[in-house]
Amino acid sequence: MRIFSNFMKKLYNGNFVFTSEIEPRKSVKIDYLINKANFLKKYVTACNVTDNPRANAYLSSIVASYIIQSHTGLETICHMTVRDRNRIALISDILGASVLGIKNILVITGDHTTMGDIPNAMPVYDIDSTQFIKMLRKMIDEGKDINENPIDGKIEIHIGAVGNPNANPIEVELYKVERKIKAGAEFIQTQIVFDIEKIKNFIDYLKPSPPFILIGIFPCKSYRIAENIEKKLPGVKIPNEYKDKLKKAEGNSEKIDEINIEYFSNLIKEIKKSTKASGIHIMTIEYERIIGKIINSL
Amino acid sequence: MIITKTKSNLLDYVKKYNKIFVIGCGTCATKCQTGGEKEVEELVNKIKNMNKIAIGKVVESPCDLRVLKRDLMNYKNEINDAEVIVALCCGVGAQTISEFSNKEVIPGLDTLFIGMVERIGRFYEKCRACGNCILYETGGICPITNCPKRLLNGPCGGMRDRKCEVNDKDCTWVIIYERLKKYGREEDFKKIREAFDWSNISKSREFMR
Numbered sequence: 237m238r239i240f241s242n243f244m245k246k247l248y249n250g251n252f253v254f255t256s257e258i259e260p261r262k263s264v265k266i267d268y269l270i271n272k273a274n275f276l277k278k279y280v281t282a283c284n285v286t287d288n289p290r291a292n293a294y295l296s297s298i299v300a301s302y303i304i305q306s307h308t309g310l311e312t313i314c315h316m317t318v319r320d321r322n323r324i325a326l327i328s329d330i331l332g333a334s335v336l337g338i339k340n341i342l343v344i345t346g347d348h349t350t351m352g353d354i355p356n357a358m359p360v361y362d363i364d365s366t367q368f369i370k371m372l373r374k375m376i377d378e379g380k381d382i383n384e385n386p387i388d389g390k391i392e393i394h395i396g397a398v399g400n401p402n403a404n405p406i407e408v409e410l411y412k413v414e415r416k417i418k419a420g421a422e423f424i425q426t427q428i429v430f431d432i433e434k435i436k437n438f439i440d441y442l443k444p445s446p447p448f449i450l451i452g453i454f455p456c457k458s459y460r461i462a463e464n465i466e467k468k469l470p471g472v473k474i475p476n477e478y479k480d481k482l483k484k485a486e487g488n489s490e491k492i493d494e495i496n497i498e499y500f501s502n503l504i505k506e507i508k509k510s511t512k513a514s515g516i517h518i519m520t521i522e523y524e525r526i527i528g529k530i531i532n533s534l
Numbered sequence: 535m536i537i538t539k540t541k542s543n544l545l546d547y548v549k550k551y552n553k554i555f556v557i558g559c560g561t562c563a564t565k566c567q568t569g570g571e572k573e574v575e576e577l578v579n580k581i582k583n584m585n586k587i588a589i590g591k592v593v594e595s596p597c598d599l600r601v602l603k604r605d606l607m608n609y610k611n612e613i614n615d616a617e618v619i620v621a622l623c624c625g626v627g628a629q630t631i632s633e634f635s636n637k638e639v640i641p642g643l644d645t646l647f648i649g650m651v652e653r654i655g656r657f658y659e660k661c662r663a664c665g666n667c668i669l670y671e672t673g674g675i676c677p678i679t680n681c682p683k684r685l686l687n688g689p690c691g692g693m694r695d696r697k698c699e700v701n702d703k704d705c706t707w708v709i710i711y712e713r714l715k716k717y718g719r720e721e722d723f724k725k726i727r728e729a730f731d732w733s734n735i736s737k738s739r740e741f742m743r
Binding site for chain 2: 348350351407408412427
């Protein structure tokens with residue numbers, strides 16, 4: 237097994253790895269990327285950089301990843317969706333990402349164009365995420381593109397994919413993630429999940445590691461955010477007890493932090509103790525400060 | 535069947551002409567109630583009410599050049615006289631009429647899709663004519679047509695309690711899974727399906743047997 241990134245090195249060494257996420261904006265400014273990355277690098281091994289999430293047109297994930305890595309030294313996991321690029325553009329962007337020193341790519345289907353801020357755009361989906369993983373595997377392992385055309389030089393990238401332990405029915409999701417692993421995904425980052433039983437079920441079926449599985453968590457800054465997350469994300473169920481606590485603590489940020497530290501440090505400890513997960517992927521909305529607090533509490 | 539709907543601004547196109555020939559379709563557009571005898575007659579009357587000359591004729595299948603020639607044999611003079619032809623049929627029919635007549639053609643209908651008829655007025659798209667049918671592999675459900683992302687290895691992450699993230703329909707890949715499971719073919723669901731070759735349909739197709 238060839239190892240190209242610090243993130244993958246830590247996973248292979250058996251470290252319990254933390255990652256987080258930065259979302260580029262519809263902006264030509266870069267200060268916020270650098271500021272967030274400088275804060276996150278104290279706590280996480282790598283940060284995901286989203287690719288036009290929810291089908292909104294933002295700064296390119298490849299450019300943002302490059303800026304973050306070159307200005308802050310924080311390694312990135314660059315998202316790449318198949319929604320906006322055909323296989324020519326995907327190959328071209330992989331070559332570009334490679335030249336810019338990006339070592340981890342997270343392959344994503346991408347929310348449908350009609351859900352975003354340019355809903356009249358043509359959705360591409362020339363190949364799907366599983367086929368993209370296969371194509372990438374060939375580029376990396378054999379130095380050839382999908383049509384056997386040779387690539388000059390070596391591509392040194394690790395391939396990640398996503399999975400949703402909350403999916404209902406779960407078996408279609410598990411079989412799909414299994415396909416992605418068979419196609420060559422080396423790590424899986426999951427959708428936000430609150431329920432330890434769903435986490436166990438997901439991990440038990442996929443028999444890691446490798447592939448390495450990082451469980452997605454989402455500390456909520458407020459009761460309102462918890463409600464929104466539950467409404468918008470497929471299958472995410474947030475425990476009532478946790479939500480009630482957030483509701484009672486409304487407006488008291490110290491108390492909210494305490495609730496999150498307690499809930500998530502317990503969840504992470506349980507994940508570490510009773511599953512073969514290799515790490516945690518922490519997502520927040522404008523609530524980065526909680527990331528260090530949770531990690532330090534473990 | 536080719537599903538069509540009446541163009542809402544059709545009469546705006548007709549305004550500048552005085553002699554109009556209307557051609558209907560005895561096959562799909564008749565079934566869709568957009569280009570049959572009744573619809574052709576209604577349009578002819580509307581045009582006449584605009585103080586213009588209009589003649590109408592339903593052709594059995596205007597998409598078939600031979601049938602078009604046969605059915606319009608007795609209307610040669612009327613067609614020659616007409617300044618424009620309104621085609622109450624699909625885009626294939628409208629183009630066949632254009633080729634046949636060398637006249638300006640106004641499409642009277644918008645061509646929507648290749649669809650299944652549940653009953654009149656309820657049509658469902660079922661086929662994108664991709665030229666490489668995989669229906670057996672997918673339990674009789676076409677993911678190219680039904681999945682908004684055209685995934686061959688679905689479902690995507692947007693599936694929520696069986697539902698698609700784009701519309702309120704059941705996720706195509708959940709239905710495919712349930713069908714294959716019912717047929718005892720779960721293993722086929724688990725297979726990786728290879729990238730589709732779009733090269734054949736990225737240019738207009740011809741087929742010569």
